[in-house]
Amino acid sequence: MVKTYTKSQLALRNGQDRPEIWVAYAGKIYDVSSSRLWKNGKHYEHWAGQDLTEELAQAPHTEQVFLKFEVIGTLKI
Template sequence: MFGSKNKEPTEIYLENEKVDLSALPTLTRSQLATYNGNDKPQLYVGIKGVVFDVTANANSYGAGKAYNKFVGKDAGRLLGLNKLQLKEEDGDPQNTWDLSSLNEKQLKVVDDWIEFFKMRYPIVATVVEK
């Protein structure tokens, strides 16, 4: 899988345990796309509608870096399929958020990634359909 998922985190982010998702700001997918380090300086990654601020790890998520493909989008489908980029055989390559075609094992992978991100990055918003 990507990165150092099985390594111990260097810093565990505990504030996410206190986050009320319903009280967070909401972003549309097009608004989320602007948090890419270029349009806006922050680097945001969404997973299953939860948005994480990965700006502190720009050495992995910044422009030209390995995981920049996840920035500015809800990347749940990419993570579930264990891909940095979707191809035609994966369905719509622009649809990085739709999990409906994932099997149970792939959905578990997405949930595992959410837990990974929760331990490392602050939750800053949720994604809404608009």
């Protein structure tokens, strides 16, 4: 069963406050801790612990990039 997290709980998984590095996209929360591109919770001008759904439009990649990461839970709206 997948757990549901609030935006406040997601914000704590920013690579700074806790060792987990998580991001949300389209209602799902992904663990990107293993990605060298998310080292220290930052990926270019994006920060972990946030919902990146709206920001993906400016990215040079599609949502397919999330397929390589584990879904940790869902984001409570």
